[in-house]
Amino acid sequence: MQTFTANEAKTRFGELLDRAQRGPVQVTRHNRVVGVMVSAEDYEAMRAFYADRLRHTFKECAEGAAAAGLTEEKLAELLADES
Numbered sequence: 001m002q003t004f005t006a007n008e009a010k011t012r013f014g015e016l017l018d019r020a021q022r023g024p025v026q027v028t029r030h031n032r033v034v035g036v037m038v039s040a041e042d043y044e045a046m047r048a049f050y051a052d053r054l055r056h057t058f059k060e061c062a063e064g065a066a067a068a069g070l071t072e073e074k075l076a077e078l079l080a081d082e083s
Helices: 006-011 013-020 040-067 072-080
Strands: 002-005 025-029 032-037
Touching: 002 006, 006 013, 006 025, 013 025, 013 032
Parallel strands: 002 025
Antiparallel strands: 025 032
């Protein structure tokens, strides 16, 4: 992965954008990574991947809760309990 310092990213922003189209570019400040620039296409692919992963996790949790006997009524009771 290519690296730009924050100052380089600021002064060579156009080049940073061009390089990000070919692959992720990390930006560092004081020798630590503070950000990563990726193409819009890569960003959308990552968002879709994590959204799908979250939906899958929710589905597994719901199936596990149903198998354990949790119903909507029991859930409502649990959420309403203020003790």
